[in-house]
Amino acid sequence: MAFLLWILAAVMVVSGIFAIVRKQVLWGIVLIVVGLLVGPGGVSIFNVH
Numbered sequence: 001m002a003f004l005l006w007i008l009a010a011v012m013v014v015s016g017i018f019a020i021v022r023k024q025v026l027w028g029i030v031l032i033v034v035g036l037l038v039g040p041g042g043v044s045i046f047n048v049h
Contacts, residue, residue, distance in 0.1 A: 009039030 012035030019028030 005038055009035045011035075012038065 012031050016028040016031030016035060019025075019031060021028075
């Protein structure tokens with residue numbers, strides 16, 4: 001499960017970077033922030049223990 005969350009987070013962050021490059025700054029920032037929240041790192045919203 002953690003591996004799937006890591007992949008999802010990585011895809012969202014990369015998509016956010018591409019959105020910023022395409023001049024969609026707000027959408028890019030949202031994707032990056034959500035990607036960081038979903039990821040299995042220290043800021044994961046799914047880390048409940």
